[in-house]
Amino acid sequence: MSAAPRDTLLRLEHISMRFGGLVAVHDLSFEATRGAITALIGPNGAGKTTVFNCITGFYKPSEGRIALQHGDPRLWNELDTLTARGQRSLHRPEGALFLLERMPDFLVTHKARVTRTFQNIRLFQGMSVLENLLVAQHNPLMLASGFTALGIFGSRAYVRAQRDAIDRAVHWLEKINLADRADDAAGELPYGAQRRLEVARAMCTDPVLLCLDEPAAGLNPRESADLNELLLSIRNDGATSILLIEHDMSVVMQISDHIVVLDHGVKIADGTPEQVRNDPNVIAAYLGVEEGEVAHAEAEAGL
Amino acid sequence: MVGEAPVGATQAAVTRALKEAVVTGLLAAAVFLPLIAFTSEPSMQNTLQLETHWGLFLIIVAIIAGLRFVQILFIVPWLERRPSKPAAPSAPVSTARRLVVRFFAPVAIGLLALYPPLVIVATGWSGSLKWIDNFGIQILIYVMLGWGLNIVVGLAGLLDLGYVAFYAVGAYSYALLSKTFGLSFWMLLPMAGILASFWGILLGFPVLRLRGDYLAIVTLAFGEIIRLILINWVPVTGGYAGISGIPRPTFFGIPFTANEDGFAAVFGLEFTPLYRTIFLYYVILGLALFTAFITIRLRRMPVGRAWEALREDEIACRSLGINTTNTKLTAFAVGAMLAGFAGSFFAARQGFISPESFTAIESASILSIVVLGGMGSQIGVAIAAILLVGGTEIMRELDFLKHIFGADFEPIRYRMLLFGLAMVLIMIWKPRGLISTRSPTVFLEERKAIPADLLREGRG
Numbered sequence: 001m002s003a004a005p006r007d008t009l010l011r012l013e014h015i016s017m018r019f020g021g022l023v024a025v026h027d028l029s030f031e032a033t034r035g036a037i038t039a040l041i042g043p044n045g046a047g048k049t050t051v052f053n054c055i056t057g058f059y060k061p062s063e064g065r066i067a068l069q070h071g072d073p074r075l076w077n078e079l080d081t082l083t084a085r086g087q088r089s090l091h092r093p094e095g096a097l098f099l100l101e102r103m104p105d106f107l108v109t110h111k112a113r114v115t116r117t118f119q120n121i122r123l124f125q126g127m128s129v130l131e132n133l134l135v136a137q138h139n140p141l142m143l144a145s146g147f148t149a150l151g152i153f154g155s156r157a158y159v160r161a162q163r164d165a166i167d168r169a170v171h172w173l174e175k176i177n178l179a180d181r182a183d184d185a186a187g188e189l190p191y192g193a194q195r196r197l198e199v200a201r202a203m204c205t206d207p208v209l210l211c212l213d214e215p216a217a218g219l220n221p222r223e224s225a226d227l228n229e230l231l232l233s234i235r236n237d238g239a240t241s242i243l244l245i246e247h248d249m250s251v252v253m254q255i256s257d258h259i260v261v262l263d264h265g266v267k268i269a270d271g272t273p274e275q276v277r278n279d280p281n282v283i284a285a286y287l288g289v290e291e292g293e294v295a296h297a298e299a300e301a302g303l
Numbered sequence: 304m305v306g307e308a309p310v311g312a313t314q315a316a317v318t319r320a321l322k323e324a325v326v327t328g329l330l331a332a333a334v335f336l337p338l339i340a341f342t343s344e345p346s347m348q349n350t351l352q353l354e355t356h357w358g359l360f361l362i363i364v365a366i367i368a369g370l371r372f373v374q375i376l377f378i379v380p381w382l383e384r385r386p387s388k389p390a391a392p393s394a395p396v397s398t399a400r401r402l403v404v405r406f407f408a409p410v411a412i413g414l415l416a417l418y419p420p421l422v423i424v425a426t427g428w429s430g431s432l433k434w435i436d437n438f439g440i441q442i443l444i445y446v447m448l449g450w451g452l453n454i455v456v457g458l459a460g461l462l463d464l465g466y467v468a469f470y471a472v473g474a475y476s477y478a479l480l481s482k483t484f485g486l487s488f489w490m491l492l493p494m495a496g497i498l499a500s501f502w503g504i505l506l507g508f509p510v511l512r513l514r515g516d517y518l519a520i521v522t523l524a525f526g527e528i529i530r531l532i533l534i535n536w537v538p539v540t541g542g543y544a545g546i547s548g549i550p551r552p553t554f555f556g557i558p559f560t561a562n563e564d565g566f567a568a569v570f571g572l573e574f575t576p577l578y579r580t581i582f583l584y585y586v587i588l589g590l591a592l593f594t595a596f597i598t599i600r601l602r603r604m605p606v607g608r609a610w611e612a613l614r615e616d617e618i619a620c621r622s623l624g625i626n627t628t629n630t631k632l633t634a635f636a637v638g639a640m641l642a643g644f645a646g647s648f649f650a651a652r653q654g655f656i657s658p659e660s661f662t663a664i665e666s667a668s669i670l671s672i673v674v675l676g677g678m679g680s681q682i683g684v685a686i687a688a689i690l691l692v693g694g695t696e697i698m699r700e701l702d703f704l705k706h707i708f709g710a711d712f713e714p715i716r717y718r719m720l721l722f723g724l725a726m727v728l729i730m731i732w733k734p735r736g737l738i739s740t741r742s743p744t745v746f747l748e749e750r751k752a753i754p755a756d757l758l759r760e761g762r763g
Contacts, residue, residue, distance in 0.1 A: 109623060125616075125757045128743040128745075134605075139624050148601070162745075
């Protein structure tokens with residue numbers, strides 16, 4: 001394998017996912033760039049969520065390699081060595097390289113720092129908004145509490161760590177305009193606020209890659225615009241890149257730097273929003289017709 | 304003409320209520336015919352004889368039918384006429400309520416600490432033994448077990464139907480180790496806890512992959528396996544005969560005996576067996592408070608929040624980088640350890656243990672204490688333990704019922720029936736337990752109670 005471009009964060013190579021006889025994803029390869037928003041789009045049933053589940057360790061792909069890299073891009077040169085060695089990850093002073101398909105879901109978040117949200121909101125409904133954001137900081141807090149042994153005696157290091165965790169939570173609550181509802185149950189928030197809270201909770205795990213599964217689903221245009229702003233600000237802060245699945249084209253076209261289009265588990269387009277918008281394959285897939293009939297179908301649809 | 308319509312309506316209502324009462328009476332008759340009307344008693348020749356209790360049976364059926372009649376005719380219309388209150392979600396806690404919450408625990412603990420002297424003053428030295436032992440110690444053991452299981456079921460949302468297995472491990476650990484090696488109660492108490500939590504982890508490793516109903520079934524089976532081992536491993540456990548002559552706890556080395564070096568002689572008091580009971584009362588009170596204390600502390604630790612998050616949504620936990628297997632195992636181990644403490648106390652208090660004390664019905668009682676109390680609520684669980692265990696004990700005291708139902712009436716025989724009735728009533732009145740709201744572990748401005756309908760029970 002040759003060296004990947006210098007600023008690649010995530011790299012999927014020849015990923016296939018089969019459930020019995022059903023091929024959900026077939027031979028998919030794409031890359032997500034550091035500091036960018038990459039969108040994964042496609043009609044219903046195209047296999048987008050399956051790809052997400054593979055990246056975040058909820059599924060093990062039937063074939064292929066998913067690599068993620070922290071720190072110095074030159075580490076990409078070690079990818080084949082790592083693969084051959086049969087290990088999950090490679091740590092160097094200048095960075096680290098992970099093979100996500102070899103890691104269980106919680107380690108993908110904990111070690112490789114890839115965090116996801118869900119299509120159907122999965123907040124801890126019966127816990128307060130603040131508690132939701134503290135649970136997201138479980139691993140650093142666990143360490144600070146000496147795996148509970150020190151924390152239970154009220155050690156000062158743990159008290160300090162918890163105060164920092166609350167500060168971080170408040171920072172994100174201010175960012176999503178929910179600071180005044182910190183003590184309410186998450187399940188009592190309106191739908192749009194729950195969507196934003198899920199993004200904030202994922203951000204509290206301090207990810208390098210944030211995977212959002214339809215974050216704008218069910219939002220009104222105003223809430224969608226707020227979400228765009230939030231995602232752009234996360235990207236512009238620089239530490240976190242975003243990979244998102246979305247049906248709402250106003251979100252996708254406005255904020256994505258790069259779009260990958262899937263149809264029936266196969267990649268049919270890959271490029272900038274401009275390129276994808278004009279790709280006849282994409283238009284055909286979305287209108288549900290063969291490539292040659294696009295003009296006819298567009299005329300019928302009044303486009 | 305004017306008065307006719309209401310009269311007609313009333314007649315219709317009475318007819319309907321009568322009809323309902325007859326149907327309910329028939330149902331009650333069907334249920335209670337095998338339960339109450341017939342019992343089998345051993346005769347002088349040691350054979351079983353069928354005895355009938357038609358009077359009692361008819362009285363109970365009549366009471367139930369009558370209650371149904373009253374309910375349909377008066378209570379239901381009254382409930383319908385009452386304006387329904389709109390549910391207030393997550394209202395800020397009022398000042399009065401906050402005061403109650405603030406001072407409830409200290410006052411309750413103070414009362415518990417003063418309970419033995421108060422009972423002695425009220426009932427005298429000889430009468431107080433029963434009240435301290437049967438009510439005080441017995442209830443506190445179940446409070447402690449309830450709080451321990453509350454960690455597993457109420458916080459982590461893992462339905463464990465074999466909790467009594469860890470109680471048994473604690474009891475047998477104490478009994479065997481103290482008889483074999485002569486170690487003291489205070490040495491063996493932590494050891495019994497460690498052994499029980501070791502068994503918890505051992506069971507947890509294979510079992511915690513299962514979820515929901517499957518987990519419940521396997522834990523139930525585990526409880527039975529432990530009991531069957533205790534029955535069949537006769538050389539070690541003594542089988543059905545159990546272990547007797549277990550050394551009793553001493554007052555830091557001073558035994559509670561009538562001898563010259565006994566507790567009474569050393570402190571210049573007149574000997575009475577009550578001293579040991581009072582001492583045991585304070586030991587179990589201390590153990591129960593320890594359980595409450597570490598539960599409260601653990602809830603505020605990351606691991607405690609992870610338990611509750613696990614109950615709310617396991618997949619979300621995994622997506623946030625929480626190792627759910629380890630988190631479940633810690634809940635299991637802590638719960639088992641507390642049961643181990645309670646078990647070793649039980650063995651030390653009884654001086655005799657046998658597999659009889661660790662049947663599945665015991666697990667079910669502890670679980671119903673947790674469910675009735677409200678999963679996750681400490682005060683609720685304590686109240687439920689007082690109601691269920693204290694209620695059973697108080698039934699032994701209801702001698703006046705013999706004047707109503709006849710001399711051979713023993714209220715204690717109907718405790719399971721009443722137990723079930725109480726469960727049904729509480730589940731109708733408070734489906735999520737006595738105290739079902741959840742108090743957040745951390746807050747920015749004010750602590751707001753989280754209403755029960757937002758909480759999940761957990762799916763294992």
